[in-house]
Amino acid sequence: MAEVRKLKYDEADLRILTVEDLDALEIGAGILGTGGGGNPYQGKLLALQAMKEGYEMKILATDRIEGDALCMSIGGIGAPVVGVERLREGREGLRCLRAMEELIQAPIDAMVCEEIGGANAINPLVTAALGGLPMLDCDGMGRAFPEMQMTTFSIYGHSSTPSVMCDLHGNAVIFSHAVSEVWHERMARACVVAQGGGAMLATAPMQAHYVHQYGIPKSYTKAIALGEAVIRARKAQQDPIAAVCALEGGRRVFNGKISDLKRHLRGGFAVGDIELTGFDDCAGQTAGVSIQNEFLIFRRNGQVEVTVPDLIVLLDVDTGYPITTEMLRYGQRVAVVAIPCHDLLRSARALDVVGPAAFGYPEITFSPLPAFAQKAA
Amino acid sequence: MYRVGIDVGGTNTDAVVLEGKSVLAGVKASTTEDVTSGVLEALEKVIAASGIDRKKIAAVMIGTTHFTNAVIERRHMDEVAAIRLGLPSGAGLPPMVDWPDDLRDIVGNHGYQVKGGYEFDGRVLSPLDEDAIVRIAGDIRTKGLKAAAVTCVFSGINDAMELRTKEILQQQCPGLPVVMSKDIGRHGLLARESAAIMNASLLSLADRTVAAFGEALAAAGITCPFYITQNDGTLMAADVVRSFPVLTFASGPTNSMRGAAFLTGIKDAVVVDVGGTTSDVGSLSHGFPRQASTTVDIGGVRTNFRMPDVFSIGLGGGSLVVKTVSGVTVGPKSVGYRVRTDAICFGGTTLTATDIAVASNKADVGDRALVENLDHELVAAAMLKIDQMLEACVERSRISSTPVPVIAVGGGSILLPDRIGDLEVIRPENFAVANAVGAAIAQISGETDRVFSLIDGRTRESALAEAEAEAREKAIAAGAQAETLEVIEREDMPLAYLPGNATRIHVKVVGEMGAHHG
Numbered sequence: 001m002a003e004v005r006k007l008k009y010d011e012a013d014l015r016i017l018t019v020e021d022l023d024a025l026e027i028g029a030g031i032l033g034t035g036g037g038g039n040p041y042q043g044k045l046l047a048l049q050a051m052k053e054g055y056e057m058k059i060l061a062t063d064r065i066e067g068d069a070l071c072m073s074i075g076g077i078g079a080p081v082v083g084v085e086r087l088r089e090g091r092e093g094l095r096c097l098r099a100m101e102e103l104i105q106a107p108i109d110a111m112v113c114e115e116i117g118g119a120n121a122i123n124p125l126v127t128a129a130l131g132g133l134p135m136l137d138c139d140g141m142g143r144a145f146p147e148m149q150m151t152t153f154s155i156y157g158h159s160s161t162p163s164v165m166c167d168l169h170g171n172a173v174i175f176s177h178a179v180s181e182v183w184h185e186r187m188a189r190a191c192v193v194a195q196g197g198g199a200m201l202a203t204a205p206m207q208a209h210y211v212h213q214y215g216i217p218k219s220y221t222k223a224i225a226l227g228e229a230v231i232r233a234r235k236a237q238q239d240p241i242a243a244v245c246a247l248e249g250g251r252r253v254f255n256g257k258i259s260d261l262k263r264h265l266r267g268g269f270a271v272g273d274i275e276l277t278g279f280d281d282c283a284g285q286t287a288g289v290s291i292q293n294e295f296l297i298f299r300r301n302g303q304v305e306v307t308v309p310d311l312i313v314l315l316d317v318d319t320g321y322p323i324t325t326e327m328l329r330y331g332q333r334v335a336v337v338a339i340p341c342h343d344l345l346r347s348a349r350a351l352d353v354v355g356p357a358a359f360g361y362p363e364i365t366f367s368p369l370p371a372f373a374q375k376a377a
Numbered sequence: 378m379y380r381v382g383i384d385v386g387g388t389n390t391d392a393v394v395l396e397g398k399s400v401l402a403g404v405k406a407s408t409t410e411d412v413t414s415g416v417l418e419a420l421e422k423v424i425a426a427s428g429i430d431r432k433k434i435a436a437v438m439i440g441t442t443h444f445t446n447a448v449i450e451r452r453h454m455d456e457v458a459a460i461r462l463g464l465p466s467g468a469g470l471p472p473m474v475d476w477p478d479d480l481r482d483i484v485g486n487h488g489y490q491v492k493g494g495y496e497f498d499g500r501v502l503s504p505l506d507e508d509a510i511v512r513i514a515g516d517i518r519t520k521g522l523k524a525a526a527v528t529c530v531f532s533g534i535n536d537a538m539e540l541r542t543k544e545i546l547q548q549q550c551p552g553l554p555v556v557m558s559k560d561i562g563r564h565g566l567l568a569r570e571s572a573a574i575m576n577a578s579l580l581s582l583a584d585r586t587v588a589a590f591g592e593a594l595a596a597a598g599i600t601c602p603f604y605i606t607q608n609d610g611t612l613m614a615a616d617v618v619r620s621f622p623v624l625t626f627a628s629g630p631t632n633s634m635r636g637a638a639f640l641t642g643i644k645d646a647v648v649v650d651v652g653g654t655t656s657d658v659g660s661l662s663h664g665f666p667r668q669a670s671t672t673v674d675i676g677g678v679r680t681n682f683r684m685p686d687v688f689s690i691g692l693g694g695g696s697l698v699v700k701t702v703s704g705v706t707v708g709p710k711s712v713g714y715r716v717r718t719d720a721i722c723f724g725g726t727t728l729t730a731t732d733i734a735v736a737s738n739k740a741d742v743g744d745r746a747l748v749e750n751l752d753h754e755l756v757a758a759a760m761l762k763i764d765q766m767l768e769a770c771v772e773r774s775r776i777s778s779t780p781v782p783v784i785a786v787g788g789g790s791i792l793l794p795d796r797i798g799d800l801e802v803i804r805p806e807n808f809a810v811a812n813a814v815g816a817a818i819a820q821i822s823g824e825t826d827r828v829f830s831l832i833d834g835r836t837r838e839s840a841l842a843e844a845e846a847e848a849r850e851k852a853i854a855a856g857a858q859a860e861t862l863e864v865i866e867r868e869d870m871p872l873a874y875l876p877g878n879a880t881r882i883h884v885k886v887v888g889e890m891g892a893h894h895g
Contacts, residue, residue, distance in 0.1 A: 042567075046469050081870065081881060082497045084565045085828075086530050090469020168466050196496040263870065270870070318773050326870065 008069035008109045008208070009060055014134055017057040017224075022047055022122070024227030029121035030322035031226050031244060032219075034311050036294035037118015037144030038080035039324065046090055046126045055129040059137050059220050060110060067209035069109035071136060072100055073153065074127050075120040077165070077188060078198030081326070083119070086196060089168035093127030096202035099164045099172050104205065111135050112211055114151050114203070116219040117144030117294075118324075123200065136208070138215030142342045143311050146269060146293040148188065149181030150354050152344045153206060156214045160184055160203035167195035216342045222248070230320045240320025241335045244313075249371045250339035253298065253305065254287045255280045255317065258332045263325075269293050270325060276334070287336065289314070291325050296359055298336060307361070309346070309354045310369045311339035340369040378435035379427075381599075382817025383419060384632060384810070385412065385441040388653060388714040389788075391813040392419035394427040394434075400640070402427035403810035405788075407714075412443070412586060416593035424597070436890065437594060437603040438612060440816035442629040443586055444579050444622040448480070448676035455523035456485030457577040460513060461570060462493030462538050463530035464503060472528075472570055477677035484578045487522060489513050493538045494530030497879055498830050502530055505538045507545060514549030526577040528558035528570035533827030554580050554620075561623060563826040564881055568672060568681035575678065576623040583622035587615050604856075604890070608682050610635045610665065610815065611822035611887055614856060626675055627684040630657050632815030634666040634685060637784040639818050640805035646782045647774050647800070649767065650811070651789035653695040654711040658770045659687040661784075665865070688773055692766050694789030695720070696730040698759045705758045707733075707766065722748050730792055733759045740791035764794050771797045786811035821890050823852025823862075826883040837880060841869060844882040852886050862888035 017025075026040045033040075047057060065071075074093050076083070101107055111128035114120055116139040128135045140151030154160055161184055165173045173191055178184035192199050229247050233240035241252055256276030263272035271292045278285040290297040295312040298305050306312050314323040317333040345354055346368055356364040380395045385408060393403040404422040409415035416439075424431055447453045459472035472488035473481045491509040494502035517525060525546055529538045536559045543555040556577040562569035587605075594603055604612040608627040618625065633650040637643075644664040650657045660667040666685035673684045691709025695716035699706045712719040712727055719725035722735045722743030728751075734740040736748040736756045771783055783800045785793040786808045793802050807814060825847040829840040845864060853859050866885040 042470070045474055045567075049469055049474065079497075081564070081828075084567075085533075086463070086494070086496070086502065087467035087470050087566055089465045089467070168468075170465070196500070196502065 008066040009064055009134065013064040014058040014060055017059065017125075019048065019051065021224050024224045024231060025121060025220070027227035027230050027321065028223030028225070029116060029118055030324070031230075031313055031315070032116050032121075032142070032223055032311070033118035033144040033322065033324065034294045034313055035291065035323070035325045036146065037115060037120060038076065038083065040119045040122050042083065042087060043119050043122030043126065046088070047122055047129070049090075050126055050129045057125050057129045058134040060134040062136050062138050062208065062212040062215060062217065065110060065136070065208045067207060067212075069208040070106060070205040071110045071112045071208050071211050072097065072108045072202055072205040073112035073114045073140065073151075074124045074200060074202040075114040076123045076198065077148070077201045078192045080119065082197035086168075086198060088198065091130065092166045092168060092200040093123060093202070094130045095166040095170075095172060096164045096200050097127055097131045099166065099174070100202050100205065103162060103164065103174060108133065108205060110208065112206070112215065113139040113219060114148070115139060115141045115144055116216070116223055117141060121220075121223060127200070135220065136211055136215065137220045138211060138217050139219040140215060142216035142219060142345065143309070144294050145354060148185040148201075148203075152214045152216060152350070153211070154181045155350050155353050158204070158206055158210065158214075163188070163201060163203045165191060165195075165199050165201045167199040169195070171195060214344065216344060233320065241315050241317075241337060244315065244320065245337060248339045250311070250313070250337045252335050253338045254278060254285075254300065254336040255282045256287055256334060256336070258328065258334065261328055263291070272325070274328060276336070279333070289336065292359055293325065295325075297356065297361060297364065298338065304364055306338040306369060307356045307364055307366050308359060309341045309350070309366070311341055313337040313339060338369055340371050378433055379429055380817045381420070381423065381434050381437045382813040382815070383416060383437065383439045384812035384816055385416065385439060385443060386629065386812070387442060387446050390415040390419045391810040392423035393807065393810050393813040393817055394423050394429055395814070395817045400807050400814060401429065403807045403813065405809065412589040413593045413596070416590060417596050420593060420597045420599070431597065431599055434599055434601050436601055437599060438606060438816040438819055439590055439603060440606040440628045440632040440812055441586070441625060444582065445626045445629070445675065447579060447582055448575060448678075451480060451483050451676070453582040454483050454578040455581055456487065456520070457574060458487045458489060458513060458517050458522050458525040459484075459570070459574045460489045460491065460510070460525055460527045460542065462491055462505060462527065462542060463566075464490050464492045466494060466502060466530055467566065470567070473574065475567065475679060476571065480676060480678065484574060485522065487520065495532075495535050495538075497531060497534070497828060498832070499534050505541060507541070510542050510545045511549060514546050517546070517550055517553065524554040524556065524577040524580050526556045526558065526570070526573040528566065528573050530566060531828070532557070532559040533564055534830070556580070556620075561621065563681055563883070564828060565681045568679050571678050572623050572680050572682065575675070576621060579622040580619070583619050587619050590615065604819070606632055606816050606819045608684055609822060609885070610819055612819045612856070612890060617855070623682075626680070626682060627673070629812065630659060630685050630687040631666055632812045632819075633657070633786055634659050634661055634815065635664070635818065636811035636813070636815030637661065637786045637805065638664045639814055640807060640811060641782075641784055641803055643782055643784065643803070646784050647771050648784045648786065649771065649790065649793060650787040651785070651792055652693050652787050653713045653716055653789060654691065654693040655689045656692045656767070656770070656789070657687045657689050658774045659685050660774050686774075688770050690766060690770050692730065692763065692792070694729065694731045694792065698728045698730060698733055700755055705755065705762050707759055707762050721751075730759070730763060731789070733763065734792050739794070742791065763792055764797075767793060768797050771800065820887045821852055821855050821857035822885055822887040823848040823850065823855060823857070824883075824885040825851070826881070828879055828881045831878050831880060837869065840880065840882055841867065841884070844884040845886070848884045848886045852888055856890055857888035858890070859888070862886045
């Protein structure tokens with residue numbers, strides 16, 4: 001690349017993340033993962049290693065960068081359960097970044113997160129740090145979703161190809177063109193199996209003005225604040241779940257014990273149903289949560305109350321820590337928290353891709369959660 | 378025939394004699410630095426108290442927190458080689474990357490990463506770099522490392538590279554103990570690797586400790602086999618512990634909860650084990666401790682052992698009671714095992730939780746006259762505080778709103794009120810030696826937890842059957858009677874985001890111990 005790279009932002013606007021920020025981000029990203037998105041722990045370890053080696057993780061607001069700056073999103077793709085055994089090499093993302101710059105013959109100015117929920121909140125941070133780039137404070141989901149076409153960037157018209165996919169072996173695969181986002185997802189999914197079930201994928205760069213318009217805003221700031229709220233509440237021996245609700249305009253919709261748990265596999269995705277038996281203020285009620293990697297539908301006494309794309313979060317009743325679908329077990333005591341999703345996910349266009357019908361529930365109509373007023377202190 | 382259970386804790390060594398379902402005697406002795414003399418003293422005391430013929434002891438079961446304490450206190454750990462087979466995978470996260478610095482230093486921080494490993498479907502990730510293993514062996518000799526831990530990516534699917542690495546290391550370094558991760562832990566590389574490394578660093582302590590147990594038994598003239606309890610409340614032959622000390626890490630709380638279930642005949646309850654410094658609270662479900670769902674820290678290291686979901690608070694019989702401007706505090710500081718000399722009711726000068734219990738007529742230990750002059754308001758306030766602390770942690774451990782009893786065990790359980798919230802408190806006879814009872818009644822288990830590729834005609838059902846057969850085989854090899862084996866855990870988790878061709882299966886079976894049961 002050119003030796004002189006003109007910065008398209010003011011370095012004074014960067015927020016440099018600390019170790020404490022990463023701890024909070026791990027928890028916040030877990031909460032926004034709505035049960036899926038993979039465990040951010042390994043990404044956090046890589047980030048800590050990078051920090052130790054002197055790399056900086058820098059966050060930049062989307063309105064503090066020039067509109068024509070080139071921004072590239074990146075994320076991990078593959079099976080989380082493989083990822084905990086076959087660890088990443090660590091520089092897959094950086095190889096994606098360099099391969100993309102080579103492909104488009106232009107330098108990338110900033111990095112973008114596809115999915116703030118789960119492991120993909122931290123993966124691109126590590127790439128950005130190694131590449132010396134800032135991370136824009138936004139993402140393409142505001143939560144976790146199972147498939148690539150489910151980002152607001154794709155939904156509102158950005159074509160994610162050409163893309164670059166790098167595995168730990170050093171293989172780099174370029175998808176030069178996909179006729180649709182779904183085709184891209186399908187081909188990438190087939191490729192990741194050949195690569196051993198895990199890889200990093202960088203999608204076609206976007207201009208910063210597009211990211212500013214269609215990204216879910218302030219994702220990193222929000223996720224870190226969520227994690228901080230949980231940590232602070234626990235230290236002060238206050239209710240961490242109330243703290244989560246207060247921050248995100250969410251509501252604790254159920255307190256229950258897992259009284260039945262069914263999980264199986266369909267088309268490569270973990271699907272299942274949880275049955276909850278209420279306690280405390282929910283004593284005498286039952287509830288159900290349907291899973292497809294993430295928690296998608298919440299029913300009370302058989303009636304649908306909350307649906308995707310609004311966020312359904314299961315938290316440990318005592319600690320406030322998020323519970324992922326892999327951690328579910330019989331007898332667990334959980335609080336179900338419903339959080340309204342961003343308006344960008346509620347348009348007709350978005351609901352075609354991330355509404356209940358897109359997950360195989362054509363009979364369920366999405367009825368948006370109201371933003372819950374914060375409780376008076 | 379009789380069973381003897383012994384619990385070797387940090388402070389006390391307890392022993393019980395069981396005949397069938399009845400506890401003939403239970404005693405306490407002090408744990409000693411050499412282990413042997415404390416165990417011998419407890420053994421002699423319990424044999425005398427029960428009046429049994431020592432020739433008729435069929436088996437001795439020992440539970441010990443010795444190895445957990447070694448890690449927590451950073452003592453008795455050797456420097457070892459931590460070898461990972463899997464490059465280029467994991468290059469950015471070397472062995473022990475998430476350990477506390479002091480512990481990593483104690484085991485020497487000798488991490489090695491070489492090419493090797495498998496993919497989830499059994500393909501080779503990288504061919505094993507045998508030359509690198511030979512070079513590492515040279516390093517081990519030069520540095521004089523005591524043992525090696527070998528962890529291969531997806532060794533649960535194929536253990537050939539771990540086996541080959543062990544073979545090369547032992548050719549190059551005759552007599553070197555080599556721990557293979559496939560024998561220790563479950564799916565999840567970092568946690569399994571950490572467990573294997575801790576295990577390797579505890580091998581010589583394990584050797585000495587098991588030898589000390591053996592010497593104590595021999596000195597007492599007991600010739601029957603002896604077993605050691607592991608995390609899940611089941612037994613290992615003593616010689617197995619020489620190779621796998623980490624498998625005893627959570628046996629303390631497990632034994633006390635299983636002992637509580639046995640002593641009361643209650644299978645669903647909250648168990649509160651009050652010691653000198655802390656109280657452990659956990660839930661019994663169907664007679665077994667409820668397992669924690671998340672990773673468990675041992676001395677600051679993440680492991681993925683299945684461990685009881687136990688919550689500890691700093692409240693015990695020796696907890697200091699201090700009057701402050703804002704009220705009364707109880708614990709977490711404690712006089713610990715010195716309660717019998719330092720507490721006011723025993724003639725000491727330190728106000729402890731035990732004094733409060735005696736002064737409020739809850740307990741009758743020491744000399745009540747010594748605490749009669751305590752400020753009544755202070756006593757009432759401290760008692761209220763103790764009740765509140767206990768109620769909060771019992772509430773936390775409760776599985777459901779169904780009222781279950783609270784079983785109080787441990788020497789400090791005299792602190793417990795007769796009711797906690799809406800729950801009744803039960804104090805079994807022999808409550809002070811529940812750990813030793815839990816050891817005495819332990820069963821034998823076998824476990825499989827790995828990823829199965831559903832290829833070449835293998836279905837989910839046949840893979841489950843295969844896993845169960847493996848688990849049964851392991852249990853029988855460990856000494857279980859085949860006809861008593863039953864499956865207590867069976868779960869499979871499909872690998873998400875991949876076509877339906879691989880699933881992770883966990884099966885555990887338990888059964889009665891072989892020929893020697895009474």
